Amino acid sequence: MIALFKTVIHLLAGGSFIYLYLLIDSGAFGADPVKDIIHFAGKSAINLLIATLLVTPLAKLTTYSPLNRVRRLLGIYCFIWATSHFASYAVFELGLDLSLLSEELLKRPYLVLGFSSWLLLLAMAVTSTRTMQIRLKSRWKQLHQWVYLVAILIPVHYLWSTKSEWIEPLIYIVIFTILLLLRHKQILNIFQTLKLRESFR
Numbered sequence: 001m002i003a004l005f006k007t008v009i010h011l012l013a014g015g016s017f018i019y020l021y022l023l024i025d026s027g028a029f030g031a032d033p034v035k036d037i038i039h040f041a042g043k044s045a046i047n048l049l050i051a052t053l054l055v056t057p058l059a060k061l062t063t064y065s066p067l068n069r070v071r072r073l074l075g076i077y078c079f080i081w082a083t084s085h086f087a088s089y090a091v092f093e094l095g096l097d098l099s100l101l102s103e104e105l106l107k108r109p110y111l112v113l114g115f116s117s118w119l120l121l122l123a124m125a126v127t128s129t130r131t132m133q134i135r136l137k138s139r140w141k142q143l144h145q146w147v148y149l150v151a152i153l154i155p156v157h158y159l160w161s162t163k164s165e166w167i168e169p170l171i172y173i174v175i176f177t178i179l180l181l182l183r184h185k186q187i188l189n190i191f192q193t194l195k196l197r198e199s200f201r
């Protein structure tokens, strides 16, 4: 069953690269294809982030715990699409000019949110293997809990990036709020642990 789920994920999340290529090749994108590529990759990444965060509540609801085994694959695809989104912006919009990137980051705070989230996704992707999980012990869980921060930053990054379209980003904010509310106990625990650490200092 899990093998079937994983195949579907590969077909959808991996196959979307072929779909994107076909869209570009057929000229289906409008007058500004670079913008459309950035949007396509950004939307794929945010949808995969939602899918990743949906796994735990779905596994609990269905009491089918093996479902948790597809979370890593979804997270990796989220990171791959986020990297494609970042890369298409850095290459096509900025011509890989790093000084321009730092100027843009200073000018547009929503890019700082996107960039910080990407760094967190990078850290999680790099440490997502079983070996890293064993090596990092309890710190692994702490590191991967940063995904909750990404779930706050990314919908804000989306809303802030748009000039006219409000409805869709607001729908994403509602979805992420629900996903975070479903984890309110874990999130409160994180705050309590942080408070405890403070009081021991």
Ligand code: HEM
Pocket (backbone or CB within 6 Å): 035, 038, 039, 040, 042, 043, 045, 046, 049, 082, 085, 086, 089, 111, 113, 114, 115, 116, 117, 118, 121, 154, 157, 158, 161, 162
């Ligand atoms: C280095 C990191 C990032 C950079 C530089 C970046 C850059 C951008 C830019 C320039 C836009 C606006 C495009 C436009 O309308 O002109 C945008 C929108 C967006 N970004 Fe990012 N982003 C980053 C990270 C992320 C990550 C990690 C995600 C998701 C996991 C994400 C998801 C989105 C989404 C969903 C949109 C809106 C797309 C749309 O308008 O349809 N971004 N980003």
